[in-house]
Amino acid sequence: MSELSQLSPQPLWDIFAKICSIPHPSYHEEQLAEYIVGWAKEKGFHVERDQVGNILIRKPATAGMENRKPVVLQAHLDMVPQKNNDTVHDFTKDPIQPYIDGEWVKARGTTLGADNGIGMASALAVLADENVVHGPLEVLLTMTEEAGMDGAFGLQSNWLQADILINTDSEEEGEIYMGCAGGIDFTSNLHLDREAVPAGFETFKLTLKGLKGGHSGGEIHVGLGNANKLLVRFLAGHAEELDLRLIDFNGGTLRNAIPREAFATIAVAADKVDAL
Numbered sequence: 001m002s003e004l005s006q007l008s009p010q011p012l013w014d015i016f017a018k019i020c021s022i023p024h025p026s027y028h029e030e031q032l033a034e035y036i037v038g039w040a041k042e043k044g045f046h047v048e049r050d051q052v053g054n055i056l057i058r059k060p061a062t063a064g065m066e067n068r069k070p071v072v073l074q075a076h077l078d079m080v081p082q083k084n085n086d087t088v089h090d091f092t093k094d095p096i097q098p099y100i101d102g103e104w105v106k107a108r109g110t111t112l113g114a115d116n117g118i119g120m121a122s123a124l125a126v127l128a129d130e131n132v133v134h135g136p137l138e139v140l141l142t143m144t145e146e147a148g149m150d151g152a153f154g155l156q157s158n159w160l161q162a163d164i165l166i167n168t169d170s171e172e173e174g175e176i177y178m179g180c181a182g183g184i185d186f187t188s189n190l191h192l193d194r195e196a197v198p199a200g201f202e203t204f205k206l207t208l209k210g211l212k213g214g215h216s217g218g219e220i221h222v223g224l225g226n227a228n229k230l231l232v233r234f235l236a237g238h239a240e241e242l243d244l245r246l247i248d249f250n251g252g253t254l255r256n257a258i259p260r261e262a263f264a265t266i267a268v269a270a271d272k273v274d275a276l
Contacts (some may be wrong), residue, residue, distance in 0.1 A: 003100055015120035025081035028092045032077055055141040059127055068135025072162035073123040076145030079113030080254050085261050101226035104254040119168030138162050152157030171218045181217025197245060201267040213260035227251050227262035242272045
């Protein structure tokens with residue numbers, strides 16, 4: 001039994017713990033999708049999939065509620081696969097390891113996948129709860145949201161029967177969001193002047209880690225540290241006084257995650273080592 005089973009409401013947290021146990025990074029959601037389809041069939045719900053792999057589950061209205069407007073609860077199947085540099089974890093094979101830390105549920109060395117695992121768990125828990133009174137109900141689980149919205153873009157226009165869609169991929173309990181964050185991808189080419197490391201220089205690897213990280217849309221405005229920016233700021237600010245040479249720079253792993261770690265390999269003159 002998962003540690004999360006002690007949390008309330010237990011059915012929701014049991015489902016979330018099961019989701020965590022099945023690998024589901026972007027482009028590798030099929031194992032989780034197959035589990036959910038099997039779960040829905042076992043519960044006696046109507047379930048189907050479309051040409052891009054989205055899952056649609058339907059549950060009839062509670063007796064006496066048949067004339068209410070149909071509602072669809074929507075979540076996405078994939079999660080952002082990010083880990084600490086010193087963590088050994090294969091997101092395509094290894095389960096997420098959630099644990100309780102005070103008032104928070106966290107994961108050991110990796111992202112938790114609450115985006116959107118807790119949304120999936122909420123929708124499935126509503127389906128499974130016979131005490132929830134509802135009109136005609138649908139649950140839509142889409143593919144590969146984090147890496148390109150593939151499932152949403154591939155959705156058939158006539159597939160859903162509901163008039164109202166509630167997206168569960170939000171950040172604050174009890175809040176309704178109107179709007180979304182945008183993003184831009186770009187590729188740039190820079191001309192670099194390369195040279196051999198001068199004689200008498202010593203090399204160092206600088207590591208900046210331990211930052212909180214965060215979502216580049218939902219948390220970009222709250223002043224969280226960006227490891228890439230902070231390390232570059234340090235290098236640029238001391239490049240002249242240290243006569244610094246940049247050998248390598250690497251930081252961040254995903255376009256929609258604020259970088260938590262960054263690494264630079266540099267060379268400085270021997271007489272600048274103490275200053276560094």
